[in-house]
Amino acid sequence: MNCEGQLMTQAPPQKSNPGLFKRNPPIAGEAEAIEAAKNGDAEAFSRLYALHKRRVYTLCLRMLGNVSEAEDMTQEAFLHLFRKISSFRGESAFSTWLHRLTVNLVLMNLRKKGLSLVSLEETINPSEEDAPKRDFGSRDPVLTGAVDRVALERAVASLPPGYRMVFVLHDVEGFEHNEIAAMLDCSTGNSKSQLHKARLKLRELLRQTEPAPESAVSTEAAK
């Protein structure tokens, strides 16, 4: 599966994604800043950076799981934005467009880095060792209640890269499976399957971090 060079040029999915618009409402003053930045206004570009840096950085951090790399990609994303902002036509929310640009850059970067080390197939499909363990017939450990956001954040960071990518794109960023499939150059079925495995792996990780139930022995000892 070689998709080097395809990321930025492939046709976008035709299906609309109201979820992304709902989560990316227009920001006051943003439209003016975009128009001014298109005309080379440095101050306007600085405003756009201030408005979107946190979200872009957070997206990079979640996809890469590493502060230093996330900062590098944030830098690249905004440099790319500055060079390409004239191609933004306002047909989608600016933040949606910027997110897509960032995701594409991160994926391209991962592929460039990984070409000599690991094939894309392995990047998308983690090894069996990393796969969630399923044992039918035995009782699964079950989460005891609501999942703490911080615990989930930690668990996501420790996911194998391929699982983390699909989970962040779908469950956090709100991309549809057909969009993820286009971005990762895999099938929609593969995206669904990887998301499912990612959630199973997260369940496993979260269960491990939950405090152990108080045993009869420890209760007795406490007395």
Added chain:
Amino acid sequence: MTEPGDIDFDNMKPEEFEHYLPDLFANGDGKVSRDPRLQKFLRENPDCAALVRDLETIAETARSLFEPVGDPSDKVWKNIQTKLREEAANPSASEDDEEEDEVKEID
């Protein structure tokens, strides 16, 4: 996936259920636990019901992660400004970065 009409939801085995689960999550509204076709099966298979409940909880909590958690360090903006100044002084310097550059908009 087997067409939904072909699946005997009431009498499938847990491993069959898990085989269908990625599609059940993807094709519905993400609330597999509310799917009327699965109510009998989930009642009779509490482990599967617990699995569905956990995966739904994880997916719901994931939405809260959309909100940003922190800022990049100040050096990121400084580096951007430096790079932009360099590019303004030497426009051909950024040409190498101009490949694969089109970002399509989603309507």
